[in-house]
Amino acid sequence: MDDRFIAVDWGTTNRRCYLLDGAGTVIETFRDDRGVLAVGQQGGGPEAFAAEVAAIRARLGDWPLVAAGMVGSQRGWALVPYLSCPASGGQVAGALHAIDARTWIVPGLSDPRGDVMRGEEVQLLGAVAAGLAPPDALLCQPGTHCKWARMEGGAVASFFTSMTGEMFALLRGHSLLAEFLNGPVADGPAFRAGVDASADGALLKALFGVRASALLGLRAVGDSAAYASGLLIGSDVRGAGVGAGREVHLLADPVLGALYTAAIAQCGGRSHLIDSHAAFVAGIVQIRTQIWSLARDC
Amino acid sequence: MDDRFIAVDWGTTNRRCYLLDGAGTVIETFRDDRGVLAVGQQGGGPEAFAAEVAAIRARLGDWPLVAAGMVGSQRGWALVPYLSCPASGGQVAGALHAIDARTWIVPGLSDPRGDVMRGEEVQLLGAVAAGLAPPDALLCQPGTHCKWARMEGGAVASFFTSMTGEMFALLRGHSLLAEFLNGPVADGPAFRAGVDASADGALLKALFGVRASALLGLRAVGDSAAYASGLLIGSDVRGAGVGAGREVHLLADPVLGALYTAAIAQCGGRSHLIDSHAAFVAGIVQIRTQIWSLARDC
Missing domain, CATH: 3.30.420.300 (2-keto-3-deoxy-galactonokinase, substrate binding domain)
Incomplete structure (x- = not known):
C-alpha cells in the first residue's frame, strides 16, 4: 500500500x-x-x-x-x-x-x-x-494540436505537431465558412471526399471550395462539416508521410480515432487504436x- | 457629356x-x-x-x-x-x-x-x-479571398479562390499563434523562409512550427508574422501551380503586390503588377x- x-x-x-x-x-x-x-x-x-x-x-x-x-x-x-x-x-x-x-x-x-x-x-x-506499441513505431495523438511521434528503441526520436483540431475550430467559430460547418462530422462519403481532395495539397484553395460548393448546390450544406474535417485530417495524415503499407499507432478517443483510422486507410496505411x-x-x-x-x- | x-x-x-x-x-x-x-x-x-x-x-x-x-x-x-x-x-x-x-x-x-x-x-x-494583361494569361487578385483566374481569348475561362488573407486574419485574431503574430509583415529573410517552408505542402504542421520556433528561440518573435505570411502566400502561389517561367499578372495594392511578387519570384515565376x-x-x-x-x- x-x-x-x-x-x-x-x-x-x-x-x-x-x-x-x-x-x-x-x-x-x-x-x-x-x-x-x-x-x-x-x-x-x-x-x-x-x-x-x-x-x-x-x-x-x-x-x-x-x-x-x-x-x-x-x-x-x-x-x-x-x-x-x-x-x-x-x-x-x-x-x-x-x-x-x-x-x-x-x-x-x-x-x-x-x-x-x-x-x-x-x-x-x-x-x-x-x-x-512496438519500440520502433509511428505514433499519432489527434486533437487540437495533433502530435506525430517517431519512436525508436522505445524513446521519442522526433516529432511534429499539426494544428488540425484548432484549425477546424477556427473555421467553425470565426471564418466565412462558419455558417456551413454546423453539420455532423463522421466517417462517410462526405468525409472521404474531403480526404480525397486533400491529395492535391492546396488546402487554402480546397477550404474556400467548401463554401463555394455549398452556394452552388454541389454539396449539401449538411455534408460540409464532414467534408472539411476530411480535408483537414487528410492533409494532416498526408503531411505525416502516411502512404501505402505505413503503420500508425493512434492514441485517440473513439470519435477522432474513427476519423483518423478512416483517413489513414484511405491513404493506404494501417492503424492500431491504443487506449x-x-x-x-x-x-x-x-x-x-x-x-x-x-x-x-x- | x-x-x-x-x-x-x-x-x-x-x-x-x-x-x-x-x-x-x-x-x-x-x-x-x-x-x-x-x-x-x-x-x-x-x-x-x-x-x-x-x-x-x-x-x-x-x-x-x-x-x-x-x-x-x-x-x-x-x-x-x-x-x-x-x-x-x-x-x-x-x-x-x-x-x-x-x-x-x-x-x-x-x-x-x-x-x-x-x-x-x-x-x-x-x-x-x-x-x-494579354488575352491569354494567369491573373491573381490577392486579398482576404485570393482569386486566381485563367483568361483565354479575353474571357474568364476558369478560376479558383484561396482563403489566404482570411487565414492570416484568423490566425492573428483567434488562434494560439495570435500572440506571436503582432510583428510587421514585409518581404525579407523571414518572409522568404516562410515561402521556402511552404514547399513541403504540410501547412497545418508548418503553422504550428511558428509558435514552437518562437518558444524555442529558433526565430525572433518579431519575425513570426512575416514568416507566417510567407508560409500562407507561398502555399497559395504553389497551389496555383506557379513554377519556373510561369507569368502572373497581379491585380493588387502595393503591399500585397510586393509580397506576391517576391513569393512568385522565389517559386521561379515572373509577375507584372497591374493597377x-x-x-x-x-x-x-x-x-x-x-x-x-x-x-x-x-
Whole structure:
C-alpha cells in the first residue's frame, strides 16, 4: 500500500487525477476543469498551484505526486525546460522538476527542428512501456494540436505537431465558412471526399471550395462539416508521410480515432487504436519507478 | 457629356463609386464604408439599397448606374444568379440584372468545379480590355479571398479562390499563434523562409512550427508574422501551380503586390503588377458600352 502515488495529467483546459499503486492499478480517478488557465484566472502563481495540489491530496490521500502537461509551462506552476529529443523514459525521469521532496513536474519535450510538447510524452513513452506499441513505431495523438511521434528503441526520436483540431475550430467559430460547418462530422462519403481532395495539397484553395460548393448546390450544406474535417485530417495524415503499407499507432478517443483510422486507410496505411488513458498510466508509472530508483541510488 | 455614368464597386465592407465618361475618364470618385453589411445592418432590403443609390446620384449626378460585387448577393440588393465560366465581357453584359431602366447589377461568376466570385470579374475582364494583361494569361487578385483566374481569348475561362488573407486574419485574431503574430509583415529573410517552408505542402504542421520556433528561440518573435505570411502566400502561389517561367499578372495594392511578387519570384515565376482601379474602370466601361449597344439593337 505504501507504493501508492498520485498522477496528474494537467492540461490547459482540463486535468485528470489518478491515485495509482506501483503496478499501475487505478485505485481512484477523477477529471475536472481545473486546467492551467482556470488556476491562472484565480491569481495563478505557485501558491495557487500548491493549494490545488493540497486539495487533490485531501481528496485522494497524502501521497507523492507527479504532474505532467502545461502545468510545467510559463502559465503553469513552474517553467520546466524542455528536454530535447531523442528522449527515453529514463531521461525524462532524470529531468523531473522537483517542487518539493514528494512533488514533481515532468518536463516537456522539444524537437530541435522546431517543435514542442508538454504532457503527450508520457502517453508516448507509456504506450511502448506497456507493450501497446512496438519500440520502433509511428505514433499519432489527434486533437487540437495533433502530435506525430517517431519512436525508436522505445524513446521519442522526433516529432511534429499539426494544428488540425484548432484549425477546424477556427473555421467553425470565426471564418466565412462558419455558417456551413454546423453539420455532423463522421466517417462517410462526405468525409472521404474531403480526404480525397486533400491529395492535391492546396488546402487554402480546397477550404474556400467548401463554401463555394455549398452556394452552388454541389454539396449539401449538411455534408460540409464532414467534408472539411476530411480535408483537414487528410492533409494532416498526408503531411505525416502516411502512404501505402505505413503503420500508425493512434492514441485517440473513439470519435477522432474513427476519423483518423478512416483517413489513414484511405491513404493506404494501417492503424492500431491504443487506449490513451492506459498509455498515460503506464508512462507515469515508468517515470515514478525511475524516481524511486534514482532516489535509492543517491 | 451625356455618355456619363456611375460605376459602383460594392463589396461586403466597403464600396467605391466613380463618375465616368464613356471613354473611362474618372470625373469624380469616392470610397466609403457603406458596404453591403453596413446597409444590411440598417435594415437592408431593396428600399435601403435604393435609398443608397439615390444618395450616390445626389452626390455624383443623376446618371445611369452599374454596380458590381456583393451588392448582387443574397445579402445585397437582389440575388443575381452566377454566370458560369467560361464568360466573356459580352456575356457578362448580356446577363446584367436590371433594377430599373437605368440601374443594373453585374452578375458574379461561378466555376462549375466549385467556386464563385462577385465583383472581381470586372477587374479581370477590364485588365484584358485595357491591354494591361494579354488575352491569354494567369491573373491573381490577392486579398482576404485570393482569386486566381485563367483568361483565354479575353474571357474568364476558369478560376479558383484561396482563403489566404482570411487565414492570416484568423490566425492573428483567434488562434494560439495570435500572440506571436503582432510583428510587421514585409518581404525579407523571414518572409522568404516562410515561402521556402511552404514547399513541403504540410501547412497545418508548418503553422504550428511558428509558435514552437518562437518558444524555442529558433526565430525572433518579431519575425513570426512575416514568416507566417510567407508560409500562407507561398502555399497559395504553389497551389496555383506557379513554377519556373510561369507569368502572373497581379491585380493588387502595393503591399500585397510586393509580397506576391517576391513569393512568385522565389517559386521561379515572373509577375507584372497591374493597377486594379484602372482595370475595374476599363471593365465597367466595357460592360456599359455593351449595355448601350444591346439597347440600340433592341
